[in-house]
Amino acid sequence: MLIDSARELKARLSARLAEGLPAVTASGLGGRLWTRPAIGLAPVAPGRVHLAIRVVTPDDARILLTGLDETVRREVDVRVTGPILPHSSSPTRLRQPTRPLVPGLSVAHPSVSAGTLGGFVRLGGRLAVLSNNHVLAAADAGAVGDAVLQPGPADGGAPGDRVATLAAVAPLAGSGNRVDAAVATLDEGVTAEPGGYPGGPLAATVPDALEVEPDEDVEKVGRTTGHTRGRVSAVEVDGVAVQYDDGVHVFDDQIEIEGLAGPFSAGGDSGSVIWRSADRAPVALLFAGSSTGGTHGAGLTFAHPLSAVLAVLGVEWVAS
Known part of the structure; x- marks a missing residue:
């Protein structure tokens, strides 16, 4: 997607997080609550990017992406970092x-x-x-x-x-x-x-x-x-x-x-x-x-x- 469109999507997802998505217990953090993924922009071609989503566990990404249509989901780059x-x-x-x-x-x-x-x-x-x-x-x-x-x-x-x-x-x-x-x-x-x-x-x-x-x-x-x-x-x-x-x-x-x-x-x-x-x-x-x-x-x-x-x-x- 175009960079401006990606920034708009990033803002929408960040707003969802600010509204209070359920906290997720990240096993990699010894049971501590890890409350939100990191969200940025990742390049795919000149002038075009995917939304970069970095999560500790796969469940974190699943919760964030719930409700997004398939067209949008194809424009995200999700990686599990631990x-x-x-x-x-x-x-x-x-x-x-x-x-x-x-x-x-x-x-x-x-x-x-x-x-x-x-x-x-x-x-x-x-x-x-x-x-x-x-x-x-x-x-x-x-x-x-x-x-x-x-x-x-x-x-x-x-x-x-x-x-x-x-x-x-x-x-x-x-x-x-x-x-x-x-x-x-x-x-x-x-x-x-x-x-x-x-x-x-x-x-x-x-x-x-x-x-x-x-x-x-x-x-x-x-x-x-x-x-x-x-x-x-x-x-x-x-x-x-x-x-x-x-x-x-x-x-x-x-x-x-x-x-x-x-x-x-x-x-x-x-x-x-x-x-x-x-x-x-x-x-x-x-x-x-x-x-x-x-x-x-x-x-x-x-x-x-x-x-x-x-x-x-x-x-x-x-x-x-």
């Missing part, structure tokens, strides 16, 4: 103490296992590392002023490996989240190379979320899987339910990515900045993924539009 989890927990080099700091390194709050240093931003004139809330701020359990270690504790990081100070956090809510993000300003004497991505610096301009198109090739470098390539498989995905330690947090307006030949990401890659292969524009911040689903059955990765992350945190992207 539970979606935050990707915090490689290539050995990325897990070692490294100075100057570069994107892709293991990094974390002292109470977190390990995630990824995604890139660098400027906050109040100071250079800062960018990653997820659940990596740098322990999913709201940390406080501004806490230490950030490189490498993260899971990779041997100790108090002597402090490199930055938690400075700004986007808090997590039960629903309606846009981003899981935080930044930490570099401590005195800690050096960094913001342009140290595979292939060199990324572009200095961050595209608006609406400029990210389905079917674009993208790349990332992360603590666990290193440098990987993937393809945007859906955009404007609402209702992405992610199982954190403290419960389920639901995210709207997300980007879905599949690996080209295997998993695009794995646990520990949370916080990676994702860039577009064609022009090296930084487009997204990775935060979660599933272990199943996708064309190759290797799982799906979910990420926030980077423009939304920068706006929420009030920071400026630093390319080099």
